[in-house]
Amino acid sequence: MSAEILCIGTELLLGNITNGNARWLAEQLAALGVPHHRQGVVGDNRERLIQAVREAAGRCRLLITTGGLGPTPDDLTTEAMAEAFGVPLVEHPQIWAEIQARISARGRACAPSNRRQAFLPQGARVLPNPTGTAPGIIWSPDPTGLPFALQPGFTVLTFPGVPSEMQAMWAATAAPWLREAGLAAGVFASRLLRFWGVAESSLAEQMADLLALDNPTVAPYAGAGEVKLRLTARAGSTAEAQLLLAPVEAEIRSRTGAACFGADADSLASVVLEQLRQRGETLAVAESCTGGGLGAALVAVPGASEVFLGGVIAYANSVKQQQLGVPAALLESHGAVSDPVALAMAEGARRATGATWGVAVTGIAGPGGGSGAKPVGLVHIAIAGPDGSSSEAVHFSASRGRTWIQTLTVGEVLNRLRLQLR
Amino acid sequence: MSAEILCIGTELLLGNITNGNARWLAEQLAALGVPHHRQGVVGDNRERLIQAVREAAGRCRLLITTGGLGPTPDDLTTEAMAEAFGVPLVEHPQIWAEIQARISARGRACAPSNRRQAFLPQGARVLPNPTGTAPGIIWSPDPTGLPFALQPGFTVLTFPGVPSEMQAMWAATAAPWLREAGLAAGVFASRLLRFWGVAESSLAEQMADLLALDNPTVAPYAGAGEVKLRLTARAGSTAEAQLLLAPVEAEIRSRTGAACFGADADSLASVVLEQLRQRGETLAVAESCTGGGLGAALVAVPGASEVFLGGVIAYANSVKQQQLGVPAALLESHGAVSDPVALAMAEGARRATGATWGVAVTGIAGPGGGSGAKPVGLVHIAIAGPDGSSSEAVHFSASRGRTWIQTLTVGEVLNRLRLQLR
Numbered sequence: 001m002s003a004e005i006l007c008i009g010t011e012l013l014l015g016n017i018t019n020g021n022a023r024w025l026a027e028q029l030a031a032l033g034v035p036h037h038r039q040g041v042v043g044d045n046r047e048r049l050i051q052a053v054r055e056a057a058g059r060c061r062l063l064i065t066t067g068g069l070g071p072t073p074d075d076l077t078t079e080a081m082a083e084a085f086g087v088p089l090v091e092h093p094q095i096w097a098e099i100q101a102r103i104s105a106r107g108r109a110c111a112p113s114n115r116r117q118a119f120l121p122q123g124a125r126v127l128p129n130p131t132g133t134a135p136g137i138i139w140s141p142d143p144t145g146l147p148f149a150l151q152p153g154f155t156v157l158t159f160p161g162v163p164s165e166m167q168a169m170w171a172a173t174a175a176p177w178l179r180e181a182g183l184a185a186g187v188f189a190s191r192l193l194r195f196w197g198v199a200e201s202s203l204a205e206q207m208a209d210l211l212a213l214d215n216p217t218v219a220p221y222a223g224a225g226e227v228k229l230r231l232t233a234r235a236g237s238t239a240e241a242q243l244l245l246a247p248v249e250a251e252i253r254s255r256t257g258a259a260c261f262g263a264d265a266d267s268l269a270s271v272v273l274e275q276l277r278q279r280g281e282t283l284a285v286a287e288s289c290t291g292g293g294l295g296a297a298l299v300a301v302p303g304a305s306e307v308f309l310g311g312v313i314a315y316a317n318s319v320k321q322q323q324l325g326v327p328a329a330l331l332e333s334h335g336a337v338s339d340p341v342a343l344a345m346a347e348g349a350r351r352a353t354g355a356t357w358g359v360a361v362t363g364i365a366g367p368g369g370g371s372g373a374k375p376v377g378l379v380h381i382a383i384a385g386p387d388g389s390s391s392e393a394v395h396f397s398a399s400r401g402r403t404w405i406q407t408l409t410v411g412e413v414l415n416r417l418r419l420q421l422r
Numbered sequence: 423m424s425a426e427i428l429c430i431g432t433e434l435l436l437g438n439i440t441n442g443n444a445r446w447l448a449e450q451l452a453a454l455g456v457p458h459h460r461q462g463v464v465g466d467n468r469e470r471l472i473q474a475v476r477e478a479a480g481r482c483r484l485l486i487t488t489g490g491l492g493p494t495p496d497d498l499t500t501e502a503m504a505e506a507f508g509v510p511l512v513e514h515p516q517i518w519a520e521i522q523a524r525i526s527a528r529g530r531a532c533a534p535s536n537r538r539q540a541f542l543p544q545g546a547r548v549l550p551n552p553t554g555t556a557p558g559i560i561w562s563p564d565p566t567g568l569p570f571a572l573q574p575g576f577t578v579l580t581f582p583g584v585p586s587e588m589q590a591m592w593a594a595t596a597a598p599w600l601r602e603a604g605l606a607a608g609v610f611a612s613r614l615l616r617f618w619g620v621a622e623s624s625l626a627e628q629m630a631d632l633l634a635l636d637n638p639t640v641a642p643y644a645g646a647g648e649v650k651l652r653l654t655a656r657a658g659s660t661a662e663a664q665l666l667l668a669p670v671e672a673e674i675r676s677r678t679g680a681a682c683f684g685a686d687a688d689s690l691a692s693v694v695l696e697q698l699r700q701r702g703e704t705l706a707v708a709e710s711c712t713g714g715g716l717g718a719a720l721v722a723v724p725g726a727s728e729v730f731l732g733g734v735i736a737y738a739n740s741v742k743q744q745q746l747g748v749p750a751a752l753l754e755s756h757g758a759v760s761d762p763v764a765l766a767m768a769e770g771a772r773r774a775t776g777a778t779w780g781v782a783v784t785g786i787a788g789p790g791g792g793s794g795a796k797p798v799g800l801v802h803i804a805i806a807g808p809d810g811s812s813s814e815a816v817h818f819s820a821s822r823g824r825t826w827i828q829t830l831t832v833g834e835v836l837n838r839l840r841l842q843l844r
Contacts, residue, residue, distance in 0.1 A: 292717025299713025
């Protein structure tokens with residue numbers, strides 16, 4: 001029993017996009033304990049797609065494909081599957097009705113090409129797509145009479161290339177099906193610990209002994225400012241796997257202290273909102289160089305409105321003065337990117353909204369606007385609260401560009417507030 | 423003549439890392455005009471690696487591998503290559519001397535395992551690694567006497583998995599070699615046209631004849647609300663390729679009119695900012711359900727400060743009243759998610775900042791807070807300008823979740839302003 005992943009799309013062969021779907025699916029297979037020995041990519045080309053599918057059918061028990069399920073002529077996956085295993089396509093009126101309903105619910109006209117998506121290979125089951133128009137299939141083609149060999153029980157699952165649709169379909173139908181079919185051998189449980197303010201290399205050195213463990217395994221990942229450790233345990237049951245994870249998580253937390261801000265689906269924003277919710281306090285922001293990114297990170301969390309009141313995007317100095325009450329003299333003497341202005345912004349946000357806490361950022365995200373004294377990547381972060389306010393300068397590397405600096409700034413502000421609220 | 427990429431490493435099959443190397447190499451091949459039809463991934467497993475290499479040798483002229491060149495026992499690429507094509511490994515004393523020199527220059531002791539890296543398949547040329555210890559190979563194995571078929575002239579190039587080393591080796595040796603060997607046939611040029619407010623399926627139908635073209639090819643992609651058409655032309659020179667692209671782009675633009683908002687690196691935000699810059703006008707925002715996401719999209723564009731003044735994140739009703747002057751009576755009688763409140767917010771943003779244009783959004787991003795009359799996904803978008811103001815309700819599908827609704831809302835606001843400014 002082994003699985004292969006085949007991603008379909010010329011955009012992958014042209015290097016237009018990174019194959020994040022293959023990684024996501026590989027993680028899911030690992031979590032379910034399904035051995036996975038091979039991945040492939042082919043373009044939107046009927047012959048090469050059929051060839052790749054037939055080759056995989058001779059090697060693996062389970063073939064998972066992504067891409068090529070859309071309504072356009074270069075979406076060939078479903079047709080190629082039928083042709084690869086010598087069966088006709090059959091229309092499913094129920095799928096067509098659902099596609100029409102979904103498209104009209106969006107207030108759009110249904111194109112005749114959408115009807116193609118209601119045709120599946122004869123004998124294939126529908127793999128429902130709860131969030132998009134293109135369903136996939138779960139299909140074990142009949143090997144009788146085929147001029148090539150199939151692995152016993154060979155089954156193909158097709159998914160669209162849109163990551164959110166593929167992931168929803170996997171969670172709703174494919175993963176339960178794998179468990180019921182007994183293809184998920186053993187149970188993997190994993191835990192993702194999240195860190196801010198520590199470099200991946202130094203975290204890895206601090207954890208060198210744990211990174212060498214066999215079960216659970218511990219693997220580091222770096223993101224935009226955030227570093228993660230993924231713990232993965234394998235056992236006969238979820239409860240047993242959790243028992244293997246717990247002491248290693250405890251050991252990591254005791255070594256890293258406050259640098260570990262959360263686990264799994266936590267974000268810095270969700271952790272800060274939860275801290276404030278428990279204290280019965282509220283938050284407002286004053287953003288210059290992030291232009292609203294801090295607020296957007298907060299409102300990405302469902303239920304943010306219990307805690308987050310809003311604030312001011314004070315990109316221009318005039319807005320800093322009029323909406324936040326930053327004195328013109330302060331702007332003139334210290335410049336907009338300075339601790340006194342950051343402090344006045346944070347206090348202004350608190351005063352203007354009546355929030356318990358006001359946080360402010362003002363900095364130089366680049367690529368222009370830097371100087372010797374105030375280079376690109378310099379950001380001042382201020383926090384104003386019931387017991388006073390403070391501001392500090394942070395220097396981000398300019399080399400990774402504007403968006404990187406803005407993203408790191410948002411994380412850094414949230415992390416500083418988190419540490420202050422602990 | 424076609425190329426395949428084979429990436430080697432169990433970490434890819436476990437989903438521990440994303441296969442950025444495949445994308446990078448795919449881009450390089452496209453830029454050199456080398457047709458590239460297939461990618462594969464296998465783990466650090468000798469038999470499966472040999473099998474994958476032999477299969478590729480029967481299909482392609484050029485096989486490019488990454489990974490498995492390091493000094494540890496699970497680095498199997500070089501040995502597997504020799505075994506796949508039935509030749510012994512031969513030590514290259516010069517490589518061993520270079521490895522020792524490089525490692526001692528780093529102040530480290532040379533491990534006996536490093537010596538493995540000096541052994542290459544008999545007949546293979548060295549592909550030098552200017553920044554690391556592991557060299558690769560350029561090798562056209564002798565097909566004589568092999569029990570399987572090779573494509574005529576089959577050549578394999580091996581690279582380490584460390585992206586910076588692979589990229590340096592590509593630039594220094596592989597790319598020039600491809601050109602000298604005449605494998606880089608012509609060049610590709612591409613153009614990405616961007617659309618808002620049109621579904622992928624209806625755009626594809628409108629372009630059905632163009633999607634069938636051979637050179638340039640035209641392929642549609644869907645993103646979060648945005649739809650793209652990628653035009654790719656192949657020719658003897660970049661200038662010729664551009665000449666092939668131009669008439670097809672013109673035809674697409676004439677068919678789609680205002681729905682095509684830009685090309686290549688354009689975003690809705692960058693286009694709107696450029697429109698306003700040319701008019702010498704300024705912009706402010708008032709955001710409720712997007713919480714700052716609209717401002718963040720604007721300041722992601724370098725130089726946004728020439729046009730974008732800032733605004734108010736009016737998440738709580740109290741902030742709508744105090745910072746934007748939305749009358750309490752309006753909030754009570756119509757509710758926060760309504761055209762009158764959206765209008766008052768847009769006008770308030772304009773008044774508070776002195777901007778030429780004020781845009782506002784207020785809506786229900788979910789998952790909670792919806793009702794029969796005002797369901798999740800309902801957003802009111804208002805634009806206030808020098809000649810008055812207007813507001814409209816937009817219904818996004820609730821099924822794709824909070825972040826999706828927030829992202830689509832930001833795009834929709836920017837697109838409406840763009841159309842009004844045309």
